Amino acid sequence: MSEIAEKVKAIIIDKLGVEASEVTPEASFTNDLGADSLDTVELIMEFEKEFNVSIPDDQAENIGTVGQAISYLEEHAK
């Protein structure tokens, strides 16, 4: 797993209080990991802070699973 993927997983485990085994690439933040809309906003903000990127709202809407977050950040992280 890439360093970015590791960090993304760690943030999700920390913010959503879930087990590492649950954080699979297909896992949806809202449907599988118990996030509500505010949790999702917080996750996006943490990604922005950790990876020093700015994620526009229209793109943030497309980040709904662990895998989508990792791909987005692998592409955009500085």
Add this chain to the structure above:
Amino acid sequence: MAFRRVVVTGLGAITPVGSTVPTYWDGLRQGLSGAAPITRFDASKFKTRFACEVKDYSPDNYFDRKEGRKMDLFTQFAVIASDEAIKDAGLLEGVNKDRVGVIWGSGIGGLKTFQEESFNFAKGDGTPRYNPFFIPKMIADSSSGNISIKNGFRGPNFVTTSACASSSDAIVAAYNYIRLGMADVVVTGGSEAAVTEAGVGGFNALKAMSERNDDALTASRPYDKDRDGFVLGEGAGALVIEAYEHAQARGAKIYAEIIGGGLSSDAYHITAPDPTGEGVVLVMQNALQDAGIKPEEVDYINTHGTSTPLGDGAEIKAIQKVFGEHAYNLNISSTKSMTGHLLGGAGGIEAVASILAIQHGIIPPTINHVTDDPELDARLNFTFNEAQVREVNVAMSNTFGFGGHNTSVVFRKFKA
């Protein structure tokens, strides 16, 4: 229209002298001081470096990490104390939750949350990166909101804010809603968690707090000649109160009856108490009138008594004016000598203390008394230093807040 009778059927507390109702009461009976050096932040540059914190507190003992992270400390205290009271009252099964409300008190709300988010913004480059939980954690009504969400209570729900009278105002509001028939049960009380840089620094700037850093344990000394200000406390006190017929129908145990509430305002100064005590005279008269009792029927007053030079004297003068000769028969005590001043949470834990005094026939003391204040009538019984055994039929709980808010609640031993 006849008002309904309202009784107390559940108690909860998390305080600097005990983190449950039984340990809180033990602490009060034994005259335990909750004061100690501040652990919540580095206070080395502050004028006051001690407070009455809840001891050995960790949210992990009460909440899963995700749940706890979304609540400011004052809301965590609110949920913990109300959980104890709800369980005590057996409220989770067999009641119509549409008829159960939550009316909570907090003088400040999420001060720590506000402070942290402001620090973070100030440290940055001006780009706003406020956490989405900032506002819902900070607002004072997140306490009552979280209590209702956790338990599914769909009745009236709001928070009262009147500084140090906040939770007594919550109790009086809850009492009114029930006696008017707008709810059958209300979870009430209040909480505060202001032992932060902003809280301590702010109250220091007002010169309201004790600076007795070399003897923190005895710093909260209401009615002592050398009192030098209040000691900041934190925590929560919770009551479940309900319509008598509702409690009776479900076979709930009854601790006491609430028989009256009084409110008034000093209309004098935003922080200083009116030295004539007129507003305080009025609030106790209003409470007695609402209760429909004579002053002679009161046995115990749990005073506001914060250990400030001005406030303590004004309240005592007012008590003498309202109660006349009977003032000498009263037990008077300030449990803030032990718990410190919980600000908006004070009325909650002091209501619990007043009700337990009725239940056990024991008056919790005013500790840390060393030197009589010649300005105060020495014939009054301040319950100095040791608890006293006394049958209590009626207890009055006084709280007064910055802004000139005064509130008194009257509890009576329950008789069917």
